[in-house]
Amino acid sequence: MATLIAPAQHSPVEDAEAVHKACKGWGTDEKALILILGHRTAAQRQQIRLAYQNIYQEDLVNRLESELSGDFERAVYRWILEPTDRDAVLAHVALKKVSPDYHVIIEIACIHSPEELLAVRRAYQLRYKRSLEEDVAAHTTGDIRKLLVALVSAFRYNGDEINARLAKTEAEILHDAIKDKVLNHEEVIRILSTRSKAQLLATFNRYRDEHSTSITKKLLGEGDKGNGFSAALRTAIRCINDSNKYYEKVVRNAVKKVGTDEDALTRVIVTRAEKDLKEIKEIYYKRNSVSLDQAVAKETSGDYKAFLLTLLGNED
Amino acid sequence: MATLIAPAQHSPVEDAEAVHKACKGWGTDEKALILILGHRTAAQRQQIRLAYQNIYQEDLVNRLESELSGDFERAVYRWILEPTDRDAVLAHVALKKVSPDYHVIIEIACIHSPEELLAVRRAYQLRYKRSLEEDVAAHTTGDIRKLLVALVSAFRYNGDEINARLAKTEAEILHDAIKDKVLNHEEVIRILSTRSKAQLLATFNRYRDEHSTSITKKLLGEGDKGNGFSAALRTAIRCINDSNKYYEKVVRNAVKKVGTDEDALTRVIVTRAEKDLKEIKEIYYKRNSVSLDQAVAKETSGDYKAFLLTLLGNED
Numbered sequence: 001m002a003t004l005i006a007p008a009q010h011s012p013v014e015d016a017e018a019v020h021k022a023c024k025g026w027g028t029d030e031k032a033l034i035l036i037l038g039h040r041t042a043a044q045r046q047q048i049r050l051a052y053q054n055i056y057q058e059d060l061v062n063r064l065e066s067e068l069s070g071d072f073e074r075a076v077y078r079w080i081l082e083p084t085d086r087d088a089v090l091a092h093v094a095l096k097k098v099s100p101d102y103h104v105i106i107e108i109a110c111i112h113s114p115e116e117l118l119a120v121r122r123a124y125q126l127r128y129k130r131s132l133e134e135d136v137a138a139h140t141t142g143d144i145r146k147l148l149v150a151l152v153s154a155f156r157y158n159g160d161e162i163n164a165r166l167a168k169t170e171a172e173i174l175h176d177a178i179k180d181k182v183l184n185h186e187e188v189i190r191i192l193s194t195r196s197k198a199q200l201l202a203t204f205n206r207y208r209d210e211h212s213t214s215i216t217k218k219l220l221g222e223g224d225k226g227n228g229f230s231a232a233l234r235t236a237i238r239c240i241n242d243s244n245k246y247y248e249k250v251v252r253n254a255v256k257k258v259g260t261d262e263d264a265l266t267r268v269i270v271t272r273a274e275k276d277l278k279e280i281k282e283i284y285y286k287r288n289s290v291s292l293d294q295a296v297a298k299e300t301s302g303d304y305k306a307f308l309l310t311l312l313g314n315e316d
Numbered sequence: 317m318a319t320l321i322a323p324a325q326h327s328p329v330e331d332a333e334a335v336h337k338a339c340k341g342w343g344t345d346e347k348a349l350i351l352i353l354g355h356r357t358a359a360q361r362q363q364i365r366l367a368y369q370n371i372y373q374e375d376l377v378n379r380l381e382s383e384l385s386g387d388f389e390r391a392v393y394r395w396i397l398e399p400t401d402r403d404a405v406l407a408h409v410a411l412k413k414v415s416p417d418y419h420v421i422i423e424i425a426c427i428h429s430p431e432e433l434l435a436v437r438r439a440y441q442l443r444y445k446r447s448l449e450e451d452v453a454a455h456t457t458g459d460i461r462k463l464l465v466a467l468v469s470a471f472r473y474n475g476d477e478i479n480a481r482l483a484k485t486e487a488e489i490l491h492d493a494i495k496d497k498v499l500n501h502e503e504v505i506r507i508l509s510t511r512s513k514a515q516l517l518a519t520f521n522r523y524r525d526e527h528s529t530s531i532t533k534k535l536l537g538e539g540d541k542g543n544g545f546s547a548a549l550r551t552a553i554r555c556i557n558d559s560n561k562y563y564e565k566v567v568r569n570a571v572k573k574v575g576t577d578e579d580a581l582t583r584v585i586v587t588r589a590e591k592d593l594k595e596i597k598e599i600y601y602k603r604n605s606v607s608l609d610q611a612v613a614k615e616t617s618g619d620y621k622a623f624l625l626t627l628l629g630n631e632d
Contacts, residue, residue: 121471131473134510153469155437157447194450
């Protein structure tokens with residue numbers, strides 16, 4: 001469930017005018033911006049952007065970029081974008097890093113439904129005039145590249161039917177691949193990138209039944225060859241298996257980190273606030289005995305903090 | 317351009333009734349079936365199928381399957397299906413062969429536009445409850461598998477922009493890969509499966525400029541390692557480069573073959589009759605000094621012959 005609190009009705013024109021007023025003259029009224037934009041759904045935000053363009057002949061995104069700065073700006077920028085476009089931006093930013101943040105790519109590829117991933121691939125092409133897989137291939141190498149290109153190219157079957165016999169066979173293929181430390185084995189990539197999520201869950205469950213441990217724990221136990229491939233596999237499996245649990249760990253690590261990983265924190269809160277941030281918050285609380293709101297309040301400050309707390313549904 | 321001759325207006329109900337009459341009682345009036353179905357566009361055929369279902373509570377496809385036989389039945393069956401569904405069937409039939417006919421898979425992956433390929437992938441899932449790439453992976457092995465899975469998973473950028481510098485770099489990567497006989501090199505697969513068609517054409521042209529021969533000729537000269545990988549690469553490149561020329565060769569080989577390759581002949585005529593069969597016929601005539609109609613008339617017989625000639629736009 002969403003944590004975002006938004007009114008059922010709103011006036012795009014009034015909102016656009018209020019946003020314009022908040023940006024006018026010396027200084028910016030960040031509180032007013034948060035009060036409006038932090039309480040509007042994706043569709044409502046697009047209407048505001050459209051109304052703003054019509055009234056002021058200016059793209060609201062550009063205006064906000066010039067008015068705001070730092071973590072707050074980046075969070076608002078991600079928030080104001082249409083969600084599939086935002087994912088395209090997130091993927092692009094992750095790829096452009098000196099050391100590409102392939103976990104972001106895996107999240108997009110493995111957590112989205114097949115149709116959602118496809119929408120992101122379309123948005124990426126529209127924005128960058130290249131395909132997502134093309135850029136993934138250009139910015140990565142070796143085994144990681146094979147895995148990532150296969151994952152972002154996937155258009156999985158989305159049905160519930162599973163083949164129990166296949167789950168058994170492929171759980172063994174995965175087991176043998178981990179045991180023999182040939183993790184880059186093309187069979188592992190094939191299974192993770194072509195099978196439906198329902199089928200993969202059956203395979204992971206079968207693995208657990210046979211080997212009394214989860215496949216991700218087993219992978220962790222086998223260590224990494226130093227190229228991050230094993231970590232990438234674990235991320236993919238965890239994203240497919242239980243995205244809420246996966247996200248809880250991302251925010252936990254982000255908050256725990258000395259200096260806080262604002263990029264990761266922003267990404268999870270902004271992308272999940274309209275989807276399942278409530279569940280992620282619950283898991284967070286169970287795991288850490290402190291609420292995510294409290295943790296965020298402790299580790300962030302200023303407008304950035306106020307904005308994240310608003311998206312977290314914290315009305316205080 | 318299409319060779320199919322179809323009326324601008326037709327009555328789906330009258331057509332359905334005429335088809336029903338042709339199938340009623342002892343024997344089937346194949347001539348009547350050809351006269352109707354051989355002169356209707358894909359959209360019109362779907363309307364007839366719908367009208368038939370409404371009037372007779374029976375799927376026209378099933379009825380035709382029980383009425384007809386042999387090459388004629390297979391041709392009519394492929395013709396009556398909605399085109400993306402037909403491609404899903406063609407892919408499935410190709411994969412189910414003892415020795416999968418991977419050229420059919422490559423055709424579908426490389427000749428269709430990105431959106432068309434996507435539509436085929438959707439149709440495949442709808443019909444078979446699995447993804448196309450999943451079945452491709454399950455029915456192939458080794459290097460061919462890597463190539464085919466990457467090609468069918470592609471959702472290429474479809475714009476015209478090209479990067480000339482990239483074309484130069486990647487023409488050299490392809491050249492080195494062929495020279496060193498490491499044809500399964502992942503770079504070759506990456507380039508062929510992720511770059512836009514416009515970019516690939518620029519790369520192939522650049523190859524020709526630098527090496528005074530086309531990349532497909534060069535591949536042919538280097539021979540095959542016996543696993544068909546080099547032949548598969550050539551098929552992919554030829555499909556991307558010039559699908560009409562590619563299809564001309566497919567029908568030329570089909571007609572030339574002792575006993576005729578009816579599957580290939582039917583496939584090309586049925587799938588291209590509403591698209592570019594006219595161009596394919598022209599190239600055929602230039603290359604063979606005999607018209608495709610004449611060649612087909614010589615190598616086929618009966619209702620099958622009459623049906624193919626009708627789709628070829630031959631009114632005699």
